[in-house]
Amino acid sequence: MTKANDFPEYEAIHTILLDRDGVINEDSPEFIKSPEEWCPIPGSLEAIARLTASGFRVVVISNQSGLARGLLDLKTLKAIHGKMLKAVAQAGGRIEAIYYCPHSPGDECQCRKPNPGLLLQFAADFKADLRRTLLIGDSWRDVEAAQAVEAHAILVKTGKGRMTLRQHPHPGIPVFDNLYQASNVLTKNKITQPIP
Numbered sequence: 001m002t003k004a005n006d007f008p009e010y011e012a013i014h015t016i017l018l019d020r021d022g023v024i025n026e027d028s029p030e031f032i033k034s035p036e037e038w039c040p041i042p043g044s045l046e047a048i049a050r051l052t053a054s055g056f057r058v059v060v061i062s063n064q065s066g067l068a069r070g071l072l073d074l075k076t077l078k079a080i081h082g083k084m085l086k087a088v089a090q091a092g093g094r095i096e097a098i099y100y101c102p103h104s105p106g107d108e109c110q111c112r113k114p115n116p117g118l119l120l121q122f123a124a125d126f127k128a129d130l131r132r133t134l135l136i137g138d139s140w141r142d143v144e145a146a147q148a149v150e151a152h153a154i155l156v157k158t159g160k161g162r163m164t165l166r167q168h169p170h171p172g173i174p175v176f177d178n179l180y181q182a183s184n185v186l187t188k189n190k191i192t193q194p195i196p
């Protein structure tokens with residue numbers, strides 16, 4: 001049983017950084033290449049709405065190597081994100097920004113997770129303290145990107161989460177079934193206050 005006071009370290013968190021595929025929407029080994037293929041994981045839109053209502057800033061941090069692989073173009077990615085933002089808004093939530101890496105693993109860029117470039121870009125844009133952010137992901141590279149900049153991290157079992165846990169059975173960070181369950185704990189813990 002998870003109780004709110006099991007996680008006192010989350011009281012200072014101001015921003016929830018969300019991986020996209022496998023956390024907000026169902027992942028696919030064939031990549032998400034069109035708005036039609038973008039389908040929210042049950043409860044994820046409500047989870048974002050609850051995080052928003054509790055005063056968290058919600059920001060998406062996503063690897064999108066499908067761009068470099070030629071599987072989709074930027075216009076289609078924007079359409080996918082348009083569908084996501086609309087679905088979140090209709091549920092009563094708000095995503096303040098979407099950061100994505102368009103490169104392929106071979107590009108050796110600084111923004112593809114496990115590198116923390118997207119988190120650093122967010123921190124610069126929002127003048128945010130990354131130690132007061134929490135990244136929720138389903139892959140180990142999400143955890144590594146967070147830990148590289150002293151951000152908190154949570155794993156969810158949706159998407160690649162179960163596979164990640166087989167490879168890292170003792171992740172040393174909290175694990176939740178899905179984003180909705182994580183949002184339950186985070187919103188209970190939150191002392192609602194304006195973002196500084």
Ligand SMILES: [Mg+2]
Pocket residue numbers: 019020021022023027137138139159160
């Ligand atoms: Mg993912």
Ligand SMILES: [Zn+2]
Pocket residue numbers: 101102103109110111112
């Ligand atoms: Zn990149």
